[in-house]
Amino acid sequence: MIIEINSVKKIYRNRCVLNIPSLTLAQPVIYGVVGENGAGKSTFLKLIAGLEPVSQGEISYNGKPLSAETIKQITYVSQSPYLLKRSVYDNIIYPLRLRQVPENEAHTRVEKMMAMLQIESLRDRGAHRLSAGETQKVALARALVFEPEVLLLDEPTANIDSDTIALIERVLKDRKGMMTMHISHNRDQVKRLCDEVLHLSKGELLTTEY
Amino acid sequence: MTYFLDSFKEAISLLTTFDQEVYGIIVLSLFVSFSSTVVATLIGVPSGLALGLNEFRGKAMLTRIIYTMMSLPTVVVGLTVAILLSRRGAFGSLELLYTPAAMVIAQTVLVTPIITGIVFNASKANGEEVKRVCKTLGGNSRDVIWLLVAELKINLLIAVVTGFGRAISEVGAVMIVGGNIKYHTRVMTTYIAMNNGMGNYSKALAMGLVLLLISFIVNTVLYHFGMEASDDH
Numbered sequence: 482m483i484i485e486i487n488s489v490k491k492i493y494r495n496r497c498v499l500n501i502p503s504l505t506l507a508q509p510v511i512y513g514v515v516g517e518n519g520a521g522k523s524t525f526l527k528l529i530a531g532l533e534p535v536s537q538g539e540i541s542y543n544g545k546p547l548s549a550e551t552i553k554q555i556t557y558v559s560q561s562p563y564l565l566k567r568s569v570y571d572n573i574i575y576p577l578r579l580r581q582v583p584e585n586e587a588h589t590r591v592e593k594m595m596a597m598l599q600i601e602s603l604r605d606r607g608a609h610r611l612s613a614g615e616t617q618k619v620a621l622a623r624a625l626v627f628e629p630e631v632l633l634l635d636e637p638t639a640n641i642d643s644d645t646i647a648l649i650e651r652v653l654k655d656r657k658g659m660m661t662m663h664i665s666h667n668r669d670q671v672k673r674l675c676d677e678v679l680h681l682s683k684g685e686l687l688t689t690e691y
Numbered sequence: 692m693t694y695f696l697d698s699f700k701e702a703i704s705l706l707t708t709f710d711q712e713v714y715g716i717i718v719l720s721l722f723v724s725f726s727s728t729v730v731a732t733l734i735g736v737p738s739g740l741a742l743g744l745n746e747f748r749g750k751a752m753l754t755r756i757i758y759t760m761m762s763l764p765t766v767v768v769g770l771t772v773a774i775l776l777s778r779r780g781a782f783g784s785l786e787l788l789y790t791p792a793a794m795v796i797a798q799t800v801l802v803t804p805i806i807t808g809i810v811f812n813a814s815k816a817n818g819e820e821v822k823r824v825c826k827t828l829g830g831n832s833r834d835v836i837w838l839l840v841a842e843l844k845i846n847l848l849i850a851v852v853t854g855f856g857r858a859i860s861e862v863g864a865v866m867i868v869g870g871n872i873k874y875h876t877r878v879m880t881t882y883i884a885m886n887n888g889m890g891n892y893s894k895a896l897a898m899g900l901v902l903l904l905i906s907f908i909v910n911t912v913l914y915h916f917g918m919e920a921s922d923d924h
């Protein structure tokens with residue numbers, strides 16, 4: 482899997498918040514995305530996920546421009562995820578239902594995922610009543626469960642306790658042969674987890690060492 | 692006060708004697724308002740969702756127009772529809788004036804903006820988020836629509852019930868386009884207005900009670916769903 486970014490700009494109300502002349506991202510790698518608040522990190526990931534249109538330039542995935550079809554393999558977990566107004570279990574199984582995965586198999590995969598992230602106890606809880614950390618874990622499970630080729634995580638461990646952070650990092654490291662991009666404000670975590678670092682500042686990529 | 696109580700007693704007895712005319716009126720009212728709410732839902736829900744989820748030129752203007760139309764005076768709607776349906780009006784050849792069909796049309800005009808407006812508000816708040824989640828989890832546009840309906844279920848229900856409440860309780864539009872014709876276009880509200888005018892307060896009050904009861908049932912249903920939605924599973 483290879484993501485190519487070509488003279489991409491994102492402009493909000495006459496203000497350019499992201500400007501990336503040329504960048505190629507290739508697997509299998511965990512990319513860290515770092516930079517100050519407002520640097521354009523979330524915007525960057527949303528563009529790659531196809532959730533925001535680029536104002537200029539183009540992004541391609543495996544040689545094809547982003548489209549409804551190509552973004553099926555790319556998923557974005559927001560820094561404040563929206564969970565559906567249904568149970569935790571039903572949230573996590575949702576992407577499998579969208580893909581018409583047979584019910585038995587889907588069930589097994591959801592159970593496995595909940596066990597992996599240690600959220601079995603939340604199984605039947607209403608997802609809209611969870612704590613911030615619980616919400617992030619459920620959103621992560623919902624993204625991991627369909628094994629996307631490209632996983633875009635926006636500060637996924639911001640509200641998580643340190644034991645669970647270690648757990649999540651192990652899970653992410655286990656995504657063999659897949660690409661992960663991970664926004665983080667934690668320098669140690671980036672050093673621990675990421676193979677490469679993209680440093681954004683004021684919408685531009687810095688080439689200096691992080 | 693005793694006068695009021697006497698009217699109240701008479702009202703109860705009127706209802707319990709199963710007066711044919713009274714029941715015919717209730718059934719017609721329910722039929723007209725139910726039909727117009729169904730049509731208004733079919734138009735208003737998709738329009739409200741589309742308005743909430745899409746950016747286009749003139750959206751601000753259109754929004755303001757819809758909000759204004761949410762509080763259209765019923766007599767204005769009645770008058771406009773009556774003119775259009777009158778013999779020399781644009782749709783005069785259909786000969787619909789003073790029929791239940793005309794009443795359904797007028798109430799549909801009244802209720803559609805209400806449903807559209809409420810759905811628009813709800814989808815503006817959460818719609819974009821739901822759309823993104825669906826897309827990024829692999830859904831296509833059809834999946835987005837179904838997920839929106841599921842996520843905004845309560846708001847849609849509120850919209851429909853509010854619309855129905857407006858339809859069943861309005862008197863201006865049905866009076867003008869229906870004409871309050873006995874056994875034909877007389878509904879609860881026009882019956883009340885007429886009996887009030889003739890000094891038959893107990894009859895008017897009896898029908899008023901029925902209206903209240905219907906509104907109570909409708910709100911109970913709404914409350915029930917609202918509670919269910921906010922419950923932990």
Ligand SMILES: Nc1ncnc2c1ncn2[C@@H]1O[C@H](COP(=O)(O)OP(=O)(O)OP(=O)(O)O)[C@@H](O)[C@H]1O
Nearest residue numbers: 493494498516517518519520521522523524525560
């Ligand atoms: N929908 C929008 N409309 C207008 N401006 C926006 C919009 N989304 C983001 N921006 C602006 O773009 C810039 C980059 O935002 P972005 O969310 O990408 O920053 P970030 O690097 O993720 O910051 P943080 O670390 O605080 O999450 C910010 O200045 C922000 O105000």
Ligand SMILES: [Mg+2]
Nearest residue numbers: 522523560635
């Ligand atoms: Mg951000």
